[in-house]
Amino acid sequence: MQDVIVVGAGPAGSYAAYALAKKGFTVKQLEEHQEVGKPVECTGLVSKRVLKFVKTGSIINKVHGAHVYFPNDGKISISKADETVVLERDEFDKDVSGMATGAGVELIINAKALAIRRDPDGIMVRTRCNRDIQELKARAVIGADGANSIVRKDLFGERIKRVVSAYQVESAEQLEDQDNVNVYLGSAITKGYFAWATPAGDTSRIGTASIGGTSRNYFHELNRRFRNNKILSITGGPIPISTLSKTYGERALLVGDAAGIVKPLSGGGIYTGILSGSKAAIALEHALERNDLSEKKLKSYEKMWKSEIGTELKIDLMIQKLFARITDYSFVKLYEIISREENMEVIGRVGDIDFPSRVVASLVLRNPALLSHILFPRRLSL
Ligand SMILES: Cc1cc2nc3c(=O)[nH]c(=O)nc-3n(C[C@H](O)[C@H](O)[C@H](O)COP(=O)(O)OP(=O)(O)OC[C@H]3O[C@@H](n4cnc5c(N)ncnc54)[C@H](O)[C@@H]3O)c2cc1C
Structure with a gap:
């Protein structure tokens, strides 16, 4: 039996898997897609805090500020000494995954977790691996399977209450100003959130997100600003911006989007996902060593991630609700x-x-x- 099964090979899951394998635990990681990092559903904008966790060659741009456009076309320009980086997200995910497999994690691609249940002495993960159905067993599971987490559904039975829907295109139009992201506010281009255009080197990422609406309709209005827009690809998806009431349970932890550990005001979840993955690994290390995987023992996970970002996420969610x-x-x-x-x-x-x-x-x-x-x-x- 494995020590841990990690469901999902996004940044949160791969970082948790890496940190556990580095401590000598046996870790199996399941990824439903045939390639880590694909399909891309992200703008790739992160603070440099992320680079303290992951060494990556996926940086395609660095920005130092933002232009924020208001509904009357008033504009404020914010400039920062610190840089924020734009990642090629699929490459970044592969870098984190490479850390995990390099540390000994057994990554299985084309492996979709279908159902999870607790047994008296472990966790059973029913998995479709290519075309075969397998029952995999581990002492504990980490749900790192994103916004529509099956681990959350089966073991925690709770839904994320506040979810943003995002729609983004990769455009061949290169933004003249490569040093600033653009943020757009107002009811013509978003319902309760914001729209953006991010310079990503040769291309730009233009998108909008909304609360409780389809952002695709708003995108058409936003796109009027980009007359030469040549769309290379379209992406999008749900972003869970409120945290689950409990992110730990007997033999199970949820990290990243699966737990709604995402910044409510920006929808950014790469930093918070990796941070939560790192705390999950510490909590599980202690629990596995003592062979105590009880809910009470694993509560330390939530204490740890909350001590770093819990208050911020709570206040940001309150602000977001007012902002909307x-x-x-x-x-x-x-x-x-x-x-x-x-x-x-x-x-x-x-x-x-x-x-x-x-x-x-x-x-x-x-x-x-x-x-x-x-x-x-x-x-x-x-
Ligand atoms: C349009 C858009 C733009 C965004 N821009 C930014 C940004 O600029 N900066 C930022 O920080 N965040 C951004 N985000 C949010 C960010 O993408 C997520 O918060 C981040 O990916 C969360 O990482 P994760 O590892 O928790 O989950 P994910 O990256 O979603 O990874 C989950 C993994 O689990 C796999 N999986 C799912 N279900 C199963 C299953 N049953 N079995 C096996 N595998 C499974 C998936 O295939 C996936 O690989 C954006 C999101 C969207 C939609």
């Missing part, structure tokens, strides 16, 4: 305040894509008038 209600009129009012020089200085100094609540708190403290536009958005025409 802001009207075009109120966005313009926010723009009039935020674009003042002293506030732009605060954004440049405090802004952090992994910890955005800090900049929101700093701005609100300095400008209490922001609160009334956030809490009581007004529906007047522009």
Whole structure:
């Protein structure tokens, strides 16, 4: 019997598998697709914190700021000393997976977990491997199987409450400004979230996401801004932006998108996924060594990831829920305040894509008038 089965070979699962194998545990990893990293469903924008976990050759661009466009076409430009990197996401996933297999993880591709159940002495994973159905057994399982996790469904029985739907194209149009991402706000191009255009070297990634709506319809409006857009490929998918109430159970942990450990304001889940994977490996290491895989023992996993990002994700979700209600009129009012020089200085100094609540708190403290536009958005025409 294996020590651990990891379901899913995205960044969260591969990092957890790598960290456990490095400690000498036997790890089997299942990936339903025939190639790790494909299909790509991502813009690939991450902070440099990710590079502390993974050495990667997949960086295709580095940006130092953002242009944010408001519904009246008002624009603020944020500039940061720290760079944010744009990854070629399939290459990045292969790099993390390479760390795992290099450490001894047995990766099985074309292997889809169909059903998971607890036995008295282990976890059974019913798997379709190519065309064969197999019952695999392990002492514990990590559900790293993304937004529609089967591990979550079978062992945790809970749904993610807040999910964003994203639609993105890879465009042959090269953005002139390669040093800034573009963010678009307003009801014409998104329902309750935002749209973006990210410079990715020779191409650009243009997309929009919405809460409780189909973002594809909004994309057509967004695309008017890109007259020469030559679409090379289309991608998209759900992004779970609220965390499950419990991410651990007897013999089982959920990491990354499977647990909704994703940044609510940006929909970014690569950093948080890898971070949660690293904590899952530490918790399981202690539990496996003591042969105590009880729910009580594995609670340490949730304590660990929450101590680093739990408060941030909680506050960001509250902010996101308020943000989703802001009207075009109120966005313009926010723009009039935020674009003042002293506030732009605060954004440049405090802004952090992994910890955005800090900049929101700093701005609100300095400008209490922001609160009334956030809490009581007004529906007047522009
Ligand atoms: C359009 C879009 C743009 C995004 N842009 C960014 C961004 O710029 N920056 C950022 O940080 N995040 C971004 N995200 C979010 C990011 O892609 C995810 O948060 C991240 O991939 C989560 O990693 P994960 O390992 O938890 O899950 P995933 O990367 O989803 O990996 C899950 C893996 O499990 C496999 N799997 C699923 N079910 C099974 C099964 N039953 N059996 C076997 N294998 C299975 C899947 O094939 C997949 O390989 C974006 C998402 C979308 C949709």
